[in-house]
Amino acid sequence: MPDALALLKTRRSFKPVELSAPGPSTAEIDTLLTVASRVPDHGKLAPWRFIVFEGEARRAAGEAIAAAFRAKYPDAKPEHVEAERERLARAPLVIAVVSRAAPHVKIPEWEQVLSAGAAAMNLVLAAHALGYGATWITEWYAYDRAVLDALGLRPHEKIAGFVHIGRPPGVPEDRPRPALSEIATRFHG
Ligand SMILES: Cc1cc2nc3c(=O)[nH]c(=O)nc-3n(C[C@H](O)[C@H](O)[C@H](O)COP(=O)(O)O)c2cc1C
Numbered sequence: 278m279p280d281a282l283a284l285l286k287t288r289r290s291f292k293p294v295e296l297s298a299p300g301p302s303t304a305e306i307d308t309l310l311t312v313a314s315r316v317p318d319h320g321k322l323a324p325w326r327f328i329v330f331e332g333e334a335r336r337a338a339g340e341a342i343a344a345a346f347r348a349k350y351p352d353a354k355p356e357h358v359e360a361e362r363e364r365l366a367r368a369p370l371v372i373a374v375v376s377r378a379a380p381h382v383k384i385p386e387w388e389q390v391l392s393a394g395a396a397a398m399n400l401v402l403a404a405h406a407l408g409y410g411a412t413w414i415t416e417w418y419a420y421d422r423a424v425l426d427a428l429g430l431r432p433h434e435k436i437a438g439f440v441h442i443g444r445p446p447g448v449p450e451d452r453p454r455p456a457l458s459e460i461a462t463r464f465h466g
Pocket residue numbers: 288289290291412413414415416417437438452
């Protein structure tokens with residue numbers, strides 16, 4: 278378990294299929310959700326919520342994904358539909374971060390959306406701090422209305438991410454990161 282700065286400097290995403298069982302325990306999931314909900318939140322609106330997918334519930338959600346896929350591609354091969362059914366079953370645990378951002382008299386919706394991003398990132402980092410690997414993805418079904426309805430999202434809610442969590446396969450190689458000289462400037466007035 279790396280210290281905080283080492284964790285921040287070395288964190289990497291994994292492919293969902295690389296994240297193996299056993300996933301976090303119930304107590305660890307509580308820790309993940311507690312950390313995920315401890316983020317800056319202008320107006321204290323809690324403009325996000327979480328949906329936990331574990332065990333067979335991952336395949337129940339996968340049924341909705343497969344059905345939406347079949348509706349889009351009626352001629353899809355059975356193995357492709359089957360792969361869609363397994364979407365949320367690749368890792369032992371998936372937590373959806375749902376943005377509940379909505380118009381508000383004082384707090385811009387943009388700031389509420391940013392807070393959901395912070396919640397997703399805190400969730401990823403908390404998983405790593407517990408010794409798991411995590412990957413923040415959306416994929417096509419995060420934008421499919423039939424899937425969102427089946428998962429219980431209200432019309433104004435959006436998926437910020439499906440965070441996949443499980444045992445990491447090992448120490449990953451890093452990928453190139455942007456040079457600081459290209460993304461940071463000093464303001465000189
Ligand atoms: C909102 C959001 C959605 C993402 N969706 C996907 C996705 O659907 N598929 C994917 O391969 N990566 C997706 N990513 C990127 C991965 O989370 C990750 O950043 C990328 O694989 C690079 O790995 P790294 O985190 O180790 O730098 C998404 C990232 C964000 C912030």
